[in-house]
Amino acid sequence: MIQIQNLHFGYRKKKIFTGLSLKLEAGHIYGLLGKNGTGKSTLLRNMAGLLFPKEGNVSVLGFNPAKRQPAFLRDIFMVPEEFFMPDMPVDYLVKYTAPFYPKFNEEQFNRYVTEFDIPRSNSMQQMSYGQKKKVLISFGLACNTSVLLMDEPTNGLDIMSKSQFRKVIAGCLDENKCIVISTHQVKDLESLIDRVTIIDEGRILFDQTVDNITRKLSFHVSYDIDEIKQALYREPSLRGSAVITRNTQGDESKMDLELLYKAIVLNGNAIESVFNA
Numbered sequence: 579m580i581q582i583q584n585l586h587f588g589y590r591k592k593k594i595f596t597g598l599s600l601k602l603e604a605g606h607i608y609g610l611l612g613k614n615g616t617g618k619s620t621l622l623r624n625m626a627g628l629l630f631p632k633e634g635n636v637s638v639l640g641f642n643p644a645k646r647q648p649a650f651l652r653d654i655f656m657v658p659e660e661f662f663m664p665d666m667p668v669d670y671l672v673k674y675t676a677p678f679y680p681k682f683n684e685e686q687f688n689r690y691v692t693e694f695d696i697p698r699s700n701s702m703q704q705m706s707y708g709q710k711k712k713v714l715i716s717f718g719l720a721c722n723t724s725v726l727l728m729d730e731p732t733n734g735l736d737i738m739s740k741s742q743f744r745k746v747i748a749g750c751l752d753e754n755k756c757i758v759i760s761t762h763q764v765k766d767l768e769s770l771i772d773r774v775t776i777i778d779e780g781r782i783l784f785d786q787t788v789d790n791i792t793r794k795l796s797f798h799v800s801y802d803i804d805e806i807k808q809a810l811y812r813e814p815s816l817r818g819s820a821v822i823t824r825n826t827q828g829d830e831s832k833m834d835l836e837l838l839y840k841a842i843v844l845n846g847n848a849i850e851s852v853f854n855a
């Protein structure tokens with residue numbers, strides 16, 4: 579669905595990607611992680627056709643995004659981290675923008691607006707940042723595009739809205755859709771994503787399904803000094819130590835995405851050896 583081969587991209591002299599390759603399939607929610615300034619937003623913009631590769635190929639839904647063909651634009655939606663909303667009531671936004679998206683479902687949009695508790699009668703200018711963001715997220719979801727890219731979607735959302743967000747995203751995925759979410763709010767997404775992709779210094783550092791991660795790794799609290807010493811990653815927790823170990827017993831543990839991220843950044847070789855074994 580999204581295929582990136584040997585992507586080279588930079589801003590003027592600043593190189594961001596020097597040969598990045600990545601394949602994203604339909605039917606998955608990808609969590610795109612990486613430290614500040616590593617290029618997550620830049621990657622999403624290359625997928626959306628808002629930035630153009632210097633070298634290499636980006637193919638999304640069989641299109642070259644850089645060409646921005648109408649058939650491509652009507653089947654992809656991006657919720658950027660920073661956005662502008664025209665000062666008009668929600669109904670006008672729908673009236674003037676939804677026709678660009680043939681699969682837009684107004685009933686679905688109205689449901690999200692209600693679930694997110696958006697003050698519908700207000701114009702955009704009268705809404706807070708979080709309320710505007712919820713309008714944009716609701717709109718993007720209701721467009722039912724095959725590709726949905728979201729850059730830090732839970733930033734600015736209150737606690738109830740974050741859990742609402744997880745609920746609606748989980749409910750809208752189907753086998754024809756690919757959702758990519760870039761975030762630092764790992765706790766917001768932990769239970770939602772089914773594939774973890776980490777980029778670092780212009781390359782893919784880690785790319786595994788959550789199923790594979792929990793099959794190969796065990797996340798738990800340990801009091802056993804030997805186990806803690808031999809863990810792939812450990813850090814003190816309120817009781818004992820939070821550890822990641824090889825899953826040799828076929829345990830079913832819940833992935834701790836924050837712990838996994840730290841383990842990959844700080845002890846990547848050990849984690850990699852588990853997946854390459």
Ligand SMILES: Nc1ncnc2c1ncn2[C@@H]1O[C@H](COP(=O)(O)OP(=O)(O)OP(=O)(O)O)[C@@H](O)[C@H]1O
Pocket residue numbers: 589592594612613614615616617618619620621
């Ligand atoms: N328009 C621009 N012109 C020049 N440099 C830019 C521009 N946009 C981003 N950059 C630089 O490119 C790098 C990647 O930026 P990008 O926003 O893609 O990172 P990110 O991983 O999304 O970061 P964050 O997690 O902080 O949102 C950064 O070093 C940034 O300073």
